[in-house]
Amino acid sequence: ACCSYRLRDALHPLWQSPLTIPGGTRQSPINIQWRDSVYDPFLKPLKISYDPATCLHIWNNGYSFLVEFDDSTDRSIIVGGPLENQYRLKQFHFHWGAINEWGSEHTVDSKFYPAELHLVHWNAVVYPTFEEAVMEGNGLAVIGVFLKLGEHHEGLQTLVDALPAVKHKDTVIEFDVFDPSCLIPSCPDYWTYAGSLTTPPLTESVTWIIKKKPIEVDENQLEAFRMLLFTSDGEEEKRMVDNFRPLQPLMNRTVRSSFQ
Numbered sequence: 001a002c003c004s005y006r007l008r009d010a011l012h013p014l015w016q017s018p019l020t021i022p023g024g025t026r027q028s029p030i031n032i033q034w035r036d037s038v039y040d041p042f043l044k045p046l047k048i049s050y051d052p053a054t055c056l057h058i059w060n061n062g063y064s065f066l067v068e069f070d071d072s073t074d075r076s077i078i079v080g081g082p083l084e085n086q087y088r089l090k091q092f093h094f095h096w097g098a099i100n101e102w103g104s105e106h107t108v109d110s111k112f113y114p115a116e117l118h119l120v121h122w123n124a125v126v127y128p129t130f131e132e133a134v135m136e137g138n139g140l141a142v143i144g145v146f147l148k149l150g151e152h153h154e155g156l157q158t159l160v161d162a163l164p165a166v167k168h169k170d171t172v173i174e175f176d177v178f179d180p181s182c183l184i185p186s187c188p189d190y191w192t193y194a195g196s197l198t199t200p201p202l203t204e205s206v207t208w209i210i211k212k213k214p215i216e217v218d219e220n221q222l223e224a225f226r227m228l229l230f231t232s233d234g235e236e237e238k239r240m241v242d243n244f245r246p247l248q249p250l251m252n253r254t255v256r257s258s259f260q
Ligand SMILES: C[C@@H](CNC(=O)c1ccc(S(N)(=O)=O)cc1)Cn1ccc2ccccc21
Pocket: 118, 120, 131, 132, 134, 135, 142, 196, 197, 198, 199, 200, 201
């Protein structure tokens, strides 16, 4: 009875999978305690070069909405920062809350942001496919950008205007020109640490690069995220909100900063 209680306790409704991976030592997300992060002067600036023409479509996958890119060539890549190789952009997506008090996956000094953007890249120099990279410690690199309530974000609005077309799970629409660098703050400062995917299979394959500066979006733009649905057309509607994983233990990890 006791162990099943513990297991039941650890299952999180949204993911129907264990909250903590047995034996997991580098799970994400985490709280970033600013004063415990260690400045690393050897961290390089992150170089981002995306080709807007590699944008393919927007897809509601029932967890979030993803903007997917053609990752069959090295046209949209990041290099530098903490990375040994260049990594190819595959998709970006967001996590957000039902209200502005929470929604991000990472926190800074235990503060939640209303939403968080993840730009997902994979190490195509070393691994032949994304699926293989997902299983390797240096397979993925995800840039995290916090969203805070403020000014209207022009670049995001083109994305927001397309969301009603992917309201339901498993809907997709063509989205053919978008440059995601418009969603990344120009300030070069970031934190970096070794972590994992925050949704199944939760593999410990992600080098996280979390931008220090948030981008500003307005209330209508956050509300547009919240009108998406987890559910398919015809099912009882469940609003797509609070699609963030709970914080995971830091364990034996140091968060490095690119700035003093
Ligand atoms: C990776 C999954 C698909 N999931 C992702 O690509 C992904 C990307 C980024 C994040 S986050 N929120 O951390 O930025 C989370 C998930 C496919 N898949 C499912 C099982 C599975 C097994 C082997 C290979 C691929 C597999």
